[in-house]
Every structure is written in C-alpha cells, then in structure tokens.
Amino acid sequence: MIDQSPEVYQAGQITADWLERTLAAAGHADAGVVGFSTRAVGTGQAAGCFRILPEYRDPRPDLPRSIITKFPSDDEGSANAAANSGTYLREIQFYRTLRAQLTIRTPRSYLAECNASGARFALLLEDLAPADQGDQIAGCDAEMARLSVLELVGLHAPTWDNPAILDLDFVRYTSLPERAANIMQRIYRAGLPAFVDRCAQALEPEELALLRRAADCDELPSEYPRLATRCLAHNDYRLDNFLFVPENPAETLRVVDWQTYGSGNPMRDVSYFIGGCLLPELRRRIEQDLVREYHDAMCASGVKDYTFAQCWSDYRQAAWHGTMYAMAGMAFVRQTERGDRLFATMAQRHARQILELGADEFLR
Structure with missing residues (x-):
C-alpha cells in the first residue's frame, strides 16, 4: 500500500x-x-x-x-x-x-x-505536445478506430490470465465480491434519474426505454460473472483519454487516465471504444471486422484459449459497459455543459449498439 x-x-x-x-x-x-x-x-x-x-x-x-x-x-x-x-x-x-x-x-x-x-x-x-486530446463526441475515422483497437493488445495480451498482475490487491479491488456485488447496478440506478432529467431529449424513445429496462435488472449484463475475468482492462478506453497528433496518430498515440482499470474481460475496452467513439453509421460497417482483427492480433501475441465466437459474444454483452459509465458520470462528477453532452452521446451510442447487436437479450 x-x-x-x-x-x-x-x-x-x-x-x-x-x-x-x-x-x-x-x-x-x-x-x-x-x-x-x-x-x-x-x-x-x-x-x-x-x-x-x-x-x-x-x-x-x-x-x-x-x-x-x-x-x-x-x-x-x-x-x-x-x-x-x-x-x-x-x-x-x-x-x-x-x-x-x-x-x-x-x-x-x-x-x-x-x-x-x-x-x-x-x-x-x-508532455506530448503538440499531441492533443481526442474528442469522443466528434468521433474518429476508420483508420483511427483500427489503430486504437489494436493498441489494446499491448494491455490485454501481457496480462492475459497473468496472476502476477491480476492478483495484485489494487488490481483486484474492482472485482472483490464483497466490494463489487451489484455495485455497478447501484451506480447505474443512482445516475439514471439525473440522466433522464438532463439528457433524455438526446435519445430516441426505444433507446431511453432500453436504459430504463436495465435499471430493473439484478445486474448489468457487462458485469455478469460469466463474462469471465481474463486480463487487465482500462475500463474507460475512449478518445478523450488519448493524446495524439492528428496528422500522425500511428506514431504519436498515447493512452492516459489510468484511474479505473481493473481485472476484467478485454471486450469491455473493445466494445466501449467501438460503440462509444464511432458514429453509428461507421460502427455498423466496420465493427465486426475490427473485432476479428483484434482477435487475430491477440492470438498472434500468444493467447490460445479464446475463440472468435466467444470473443464476439463477449463483445456484444460488454456493450452494456458504456451505459454504466454514462450513469456514473451523472452520479459522481461535477455537471458541465460538455459533460452532459458527452454522457448523452455515450448512452445514446451504446443503446443503439445494444439494440442493433441484439444484446438486449442479455438483460435478466
């Protein structure tokens, strides 16, 4: 300590x-x-x-x-x-x-x-200047999306089923049963009323209805125990937490804001980035290809016990992770005009992602 x-x-x-x-x-x-x-x-x-x-x-x-x-x-x-x-x-x-x-x-x-x-x-x-912070609200293009998703291999592969890292007390903090039992669902429920009050107008009726349904469940699907812990996850992997030079992101990208990492399923990061940082039209076109390329890179890095079928199922289920982060923002951080736009964007894009992937089937 x-x-x-x-x-x-x-x-x-x-x-x-x-x-x-x-x-x-x-x-x-x-x-x-x-x-x-x-x-x-x-x-x-x-x-x-x-x-x-x-x-x-x-x-x-x-x-x-x-x-x-x-x-x-x-x-x-x-x-x-x-x-x-x-x-x-x-x-x-x-x-x-x-x-x-x-x-x-x-x-x-x-x-x-x-x-x-x-x-x-x-x-x-x-200071990585002239690198600047990304903008999740604005989103990114397909090449930046690919670069960002593949960068995750450098976090996930070295920690895959690695007890020397995953069993550290400060890593396990977010997954200890006595601390984590339904904690994400409690956070979600705490933030939902403020979200509805401040951001509901940004969502389609079916998207808002989906978010309301999730509050009645015992646990968010992204937190089910069967979404097995496999590696270290950033848990807030998005453009606002990147620094890069727009003209040369491949050489300059750096990932920051390591405040909420923990042991978890890698697809929390992948689904959270793709669903929250791509405009829906682009996500629909490239998300499965991005997930497959990520999976191929993980296998090339030595991960051998994770099939693409399991990876894709986890990706769909992990889409719920972004809805929890939107509600956590409502519950815990100071209100700002950009913050409200960010959390509304995050919730809307992930709700749309969930509906289009059929990931509402995981609600229970």
Missing part, C-alpha cells in the same frame, strides 16, 4: 524548488529551475490537469520544455468520490508498478505519489 503523502497536491502549491527537486529525482540533475507558469488543460471530470512550463537557468536539450500534472479535482464532490473509490490511488499504482510490464503506449512519469487514503496525489507526466 502506498503511503507517500505528496508535498504538492494542488497547482497553487507548486514552487520552482519543488519542481527542480522532482526533476532531479526523475534523472534530470541540476535542472536549475528559476521559474515556471501553469495553465489548465483537458476536460477531465474527476481530476485537475495542468501544463507546467518551466524556466531554466541554463536550458539543455534533455530538460522537458513542458510537463503535464494531475492533481485531485477542485470540486469537492468529484474529488471525494474519486478518493473513496480508489481511482486516484490506482492511477498512481499504474505508473509505479504496472506500466513497465505492458507494451501499450503511455506517457513517461516523472512523479507518482499518493497518501494512503487516496485523497491527495500528485502525478507528473511527460
């Missing part, structure tokens, strides 16, 4: 001395930080993200020109929800423990500290 209370855990606490000591501990000795500026970046709902622009006494090519830092949200409700659920602590553990064992591309970490309660943390990452 981490118990390393950070010296700095809000942007207003940053000093040049602290920044110099942090860079020295990360391998940049004698950085000579004489000043800095900060500005908010991104659209994070559960944490505050800032870009630090250091000023050096003697600039050198090895010194970072800018740094991205994440701190607890300045919204008390969002920060408390994230700390109580362990999301801050899990992201720190990812960079301290897991990143080096994976081939999925992520930023380098300069600092990853968190206190035992998970309420105070500091995460400093390499």
Whole structure:
C-alpha cells in the first residue's frame, strides 16, 4: 500500500524548488529551475490537469520544455468520490508498478505519489505536445478506430490470465465480491434519474426505454460473472483519454487516465471504444471486422484459449459497459455543459449498439 503523502497536491502549491527537486529525482540533475507558469488543460471530470512550463537557468536539450500534472479535482464532490473509490490511488499504482510490464503506449512519469487514503496525489507526466486530446463526441475515422483497437493488445495480451498482475490487491479491488456485488447496478440506478432529467431529449424513445429496462435488472449484463475475468482492462478506453497528433496518430498515440482499470474481460475496452467513439453509421460497417482483427492480433501475441465466437459474444454483452459509465458520470462528477453532452452521446451510442447487436437479450 502506498503511503507517500505528496508535498504538492494542488497547482497553487507548486514552487520552482519543488519542481527542480522532482526533476532531479526523475534523472534530470541540476535542472536549475528559476521559474515556471501553469495553465489548465483537458476536460477531465474527476481530476485537475495542468501544463507546467518551466524556466531554466541554463536550458539543455534533455530538460522537458513542458510537463503535464494531475492533481485531485477542485470540486469537492468529484474529488471525494474519486478518493473513496480508489481511482486516484490506482492511477498512481499504474505508473509505479504496472506500466513497465505492458507494451501499450503511455506517457513517461516523472512523479507518482499518493497518501494512503487516496485523497491527495500528485502525478507528473511527460508532455506530448503538440499531441492533443481526442474528442469522443466528434468521433474518429476508420483508420483511427483500427489503430486504437489494436493498441489494446499491448494491455490485454501481457496480462492475459497473468496472476502476477491480476492478483495484485489494487488490481483486484474492482472485482472483490464483497466490494463489487451489484455495485455497478447501484451506480447505474443512482445516475439514471439525473440522466433522464438532463439528457433524455438526446435519445430516441426505444433507446431511453432500453436504459430504463436495465435499471430493473439484478445486474448489468457487462458485469455478469460469466463474462469471465481474463486480463487487465482500462475500463474507460475512449478518445478523450488519448493524446495524439492528428496528422500522425500511428506514431504519436498515447493512452492516459489510468484511474479505473481493473481485472476484467478485454471486450469491455473493445466494445466501449467501438460503440462509444464511432458514429453509428461507421460502427455498423466496420465493427465486426475490427473485432476479428483484434482477435487475430491477440492470438498472434500468444493467447490460445479464446475463440472468435466467444470473443464476439463477449463483445456484444460488454456493450452494456458504456451505459454504466454514462450513469456514473451523472452520479459522481461535477455537471458541465460538455459533460452532459458527452454522457448523452455515450448512452445514446451504446443503446443503439445494444439494440442493433441484439444484446438486449442479455438483460435478466
């Protein structure tokens, strides 16, 4: 268990001395930080993200020109929800423990500290500018979709049925029976009234009816025990959590926001991305081909006990994962105009995906 209370855990606490000591501990000795500026970046709902622009006494090519830092949200409700659920602590553990064992591309970490309660943390990452954040509402084209789905192989294949990773306490947190029994369904039910009040107009009647039906079930289909745990899943794998240069995503893509990963079925990530980040017209045309190419790549990486028939069935069932995330957003994060549009888009696209795949058959 981490118990390393950070010296700095809000942007207003940053000093040049602290920044110099942090860079020295990360391998940049004698950085000579004489000043800095900060500005908010991104659209994070559960944490505050800032870009630090250091000023050096003697600039050198090895010194970072800018740094991205994440701190607890300045919204008390969002920060408390994230700390109580362990999301801050899990992201720190990812960079301290897991990143080096994976081939999925992520930023380098300069600092990853968190206190035992998970309420105070500091995460400093390499700035990948001019890479910018993706936009789930806008969606992406077929080539970006393919690149994103295949990038998941670098997360799923190294952790496939790997107890050295899956049995770590902070990984198992989201799947322990005493913690997880119907917890996703409780979250779903808690967020649904606010969703209906704020976002119902964005959905067709049959889509909204589907979401209402799910609230009456014992558990969301994406959480059934028979959707077997096989590997590490990001659980919020979408365009808003990517950084890339639009003109060259193949070389520049990096995956961020490792706050909600856990042991789970890989198709949660695949179905969540395809269903939530592609416009429905494009999804209909390419989703089965994308899933098959992903499955082929997993098999080529050494996964031998997962048939395509099982993969496709899991993909359909996992489409429900996106509806839960839309309701969780309603329940736990600060309301913003873009946030409401995002959660409405997420729920609508996944409801349409579920209906077109016939995945409502999994409701019980």
